[in-house]
Amino acid sequence: MSESKQREGFIPAGLVVQSLRGVVEGSLHIAGDVEQAALQAEHICLTESGTLKDGQIEAQSVMIDGYVTGVTFTTPRLTAGANARISDCVIEMGSPTGCAIHEDASFEGDVRISVSRKGGGQQRPDTQREGQTVVAHDEAHLVIPGDDEPDPHWAAKTPDISEAEQDAEIPLGG
Incomplete structure (x- = not known):
């Protein structure tokens, strides 16, 4: 061979x-x-x-x-x-x-x-900014908001479902 x-x-x-x-x-x-x-x-x-x-x-x-x-x-x-x-x-x-x-x-x-990015791009140490963690990477910089900051991607008007006026009727088949 x-x-x-x-x-x-x-x-x-x-x-x-x-x-x-x-x-x-x-x-x-x-x-x-x-x-x-x-x-x-x-x-x-x-x-x-x-x-x-x-x-x-x-x-x-x-x-x-x-x-x-x-x-x-x-x-x-x-x-x-x-x-x-x-x-x-x-x-x-x-x-x-x-x-x-x-x-x-x-x-x-x-x-x-x-x-998992074993052997991927070189990672640099994480750094801290006021209320945020910045994760540095050769290909991207990710900013992770702190706990006290609102998420800018969350919808501004989220319906409040904590006080529902009536129960939903869902047919379960029979």
């Missing part, structure tokens, strides 16, 4: 693999069923017929077009295709711009997507 050829792994449809652990040099395409995975790879592709249940996946890019449940993904790039069904997963990303979700993708249960 030549050095220039991309190494790839493949789990075919119909194959059930339990407790899949290891490091994959290159890509891993999953068309079968994988349970309890602990994988590191450059690229993970879960096809429409593939399922991935319980585990931790760390990859440079993840493409989901099958069913995933109970998995924690750590990746800078995640794509959820039209047939993706993602349930009770955690997706840890390095950038908010690395996520593409097709409008027909399905999310169920507790799916959490978090962004």
Whole structure:
């Protein structure tokens, strides 16, 4: 095998693999069923017929077009295709711009997507101004109002619902 050829792994449809652990040099395409995975790879592709249940996946890019449940993904790039069904997963990303979700993708249960900027731009120490905290960052300066200042984005006229005159009647079906 030549050095220039991309190494790839493949789990075919119909194959059930339990407790899949290891490091994959290159890509891993999953068309079968994988349970309890602990994988590191450059690229993970879960096809429409593939399922991935319980585990931790760390990859440079993840493409989901099958069913995933109970998995924690750590990746800078995640794509959820039209047939993706993602349930009770955690997706840890390095950038908010690395996520593409097709409008027909399905999310169920507790799916959490978090962004951490490990290795991101250099951060400078926080500074204090009168009643505010300024968080300095190479790309942005965020001003966080102090507790005693009104939020300028909050609507000026917020209805007072503390003294409702009557209860709402909501039909519950029957």
